[in-house]
Amino acid sequence: MAEPKHGAPTIGDVAKLAGVSRAVASRALSSEKRPVSADKRERVLEAAERLGFKPNLLAQSLTTKTVNLVAVVVNHIHDLSDLDLFDLLLDRIQSIGKQVILIRVGSVERVEEFLRQGVAYHVDAALVFSDFADAATVRRLFRSDLVVMLNGRHDGLSPAVIPDEAVGINQAVADAAGKGVKSAGLVTGRSSSLVEQARVEHYRKAFAQHGIELVRVVQGDYSYESGHEAAATLTGWDSPDAVFCTSDAMAMGILDVCRADFPHNRPRKFRLYGFDNLSLTDFDAYPIASIGYDKAAYVEHIVQFLIEPAAFKPGQDPIRVPTRFVPRLTA
Template sequence: MKNKKVTAIDVAKLAGVSQPTVSRVFSSEGQSVSAEKRKRVEEAAKLLGYQPNVFAQSLITNKTRIIGIVMTNLHNPFYPEVLSLFYEKLSKKGYHVLFISSASDSIEEQEIHQFIKYHVEAVIVTDALLTSSAAELFERQNTPVIYFNRYSRNSRNHAVICDNYNAAFQIGNYLVESGHRNICYISGPENTSTTEDRRKGFLDSLRKNKLKPTVIVNGNYDAEESYRVAKQVLLEHPTIDSLFCGNDISAFGAMKAVTDLGKRIPEDISVVGFDDIRMARWPLYNLTTWKQPMEEMVEETINIMLDHIGNKLDSPTTKLIPGELIVRNSVKNRSSVD
C-alpha cells in the first residue's frame, strides 16, 4: 500500500495552526507569521517530510518564484562558479532556478520558450546577449532581464559588470611599472562588451605610458586557441617579455605554450590573467590575475532583480563593480633591468 502524500493540512494539524498559516510560512509572506508559529510549522514539516507544491502556490500568489538563468561557456570554470553562487543565494531567498545552456552567444527566441512556459519572474543572462526577437518576447511578457558580466549598448535591460576598462588599465600600468616593454595581449572574441572594454583599457594604459603592444591576437577566451596563438606569437616575436591574457583559461593555455618553447615563467616571460578562478591559485600556475568580485556581482544582480520585481526601478540600471589585482608568482619585476 502506497504511503499517503503529506499535505499542508497534515502539517497544520501537527503544528496546531491553520492550513493558510502553513502556506504563508512557505511563501513570500513567511515573515508575516510569528516566529513561534513559524518554528512549529517548520519543525512539523521536517518531521513529516513535507515539501510545498511550488506550482500550487504559484496559482494562489500568481508568482512562480522561478528565475531563469542563461549561460553558454560552461567550459570556463568562472561560469559554473557563478551558477553555483546564484543557485545558493536565490535558494536562500526562496527562489528556484531554471537553467538553460545556450548553443551560441546570441540567444534566439526559440531557446527561451521554456522560460515563458514556466512563467519565470526574471531572467539572468551571463556570457551571451539576447537577439532582438528574444528581447521583445520578454518585454511583451513584462519579464525583467539582467545581464551579468556583459552589457549591450542602447539596451533596455539591467546590467551588472566588473569594471573591465579600469581593470585592464591597471594591469597595463602594473606590467609597465614592473619593467615590461614588449607586451602581447591575448584578447577574447570581438564584438562583446567584455572584450571591448578590456582592450580599450589596456591600450589606453599603454598609450599613457607612451607604449604600444608588440602584438594583439584573439585567443577566443579558450585554452587551446590561446596556446596556439601564444606559441605562434612567441616564435615570431622573440623579444616579447610578457603576455596579458583576456581570462585565466587563456592564460593557462599561454603558459603551456611558454614552457613548451623551453622558456621560464616568470624569468623569461611574465603572464597575467583575468578572473581569478580557483585554478589560478594552484601551485602549477600561481597566476597573477585580476579578481572579478564574483560574489558581490551576484548579490548586486539579485538586488536589482528583486527591486524590479518589487516595482522599485523606473528605468534600466547598470552597475560597475571594481575588482582587484591578485599578485602571485607569474610576473617578474624587470624594472631594475630597464
C-alpha cells in the same frame, strides 16, 4: 491528534496537527519571508515532517503570482571562470528560496529559435550572461520585465550589473610598464562580444598611456586550448616583453607551453598576465598575475534585483563593480 490515514497529506492536515490555522501553516511553509511566530513555525514544520507533507509549488504560484524560478541564460559553461561564478550565484539564489533553470544559447539563431517555436518559460526573472541576446529579446522571450543584463547588451528598461574593467586593466599595464616592459602581445576572446570589445579597447588605451607598444594580437576564445595554441605565435625568439590574456584560462595554456621560460614560475623571457582572478591562480601550479573583482559583491548586486525588483528605475545606469590588479609570480 490523530494523523490522517488515507491519501496524500494536505495543508489542512498539517494545520490541524500543528494546532494552527491553514493561513498560518501556509505562511510557515512558504519559501518567502512571511510573518509567523517562531513557535508556530516550528510546530508546523514538525507536523509537515511527521506527515510527509510536500508543498504544492504550482498551487503556491497561483496564489503568490511567483514560481520561485530564475532563468540563467548563458552561451555555454566551459570556461573556468564560469565555475567560480556560477557556484556562488546558484547558492545565493537558492538562499532566497528560488531555484534556477539554466538555458544554454549557443548562437543568435538559437535565441530566435526559442522565439519562433514559442518556447517561453514561466520564471520570476532572467539573468542574461549570453552575449547573443539583447534585453528586449529576452523580455519578449520570457514575457517578463525582470531581466538582469550581465552581457553589455542592456537598455534603459532592464537593470544591468557589469564589472568596471578599465581600473584593473590600467593597474596591470602600469605594473608591466613599471618593470620595464616596452612591447606587449594580447590574446583576446570572441570579437563579437560587446564586453570583449570594450575590454580590448581598455587594454589599447592603457598601453598607449603607459608607453607600451602592442605588437601582436591573437584571437582566442577564452579557453585553455586557445591559449595553448596562441603560445606558438607569441613566444618565439621575437616574443614581446609581456603577454596579456583576456582570460586566465588562456594564460594557463600559454604558461604550460612555456614552462621552461618560467623557472620557479618567475618570468625569464616575458611576463604573463591573465584576467578573471580564478581561484586556481592562488595555487602553486598557476600563480598568474590577474585582474579580478569581488564576485560575492557582484552576485549580491544581481540578487538584490531579485529580492527588490521595484528598486530598479527605468533609465538607471548600470551598477559597476570595480576590478583590481592582483600581482603574482608570472609578472
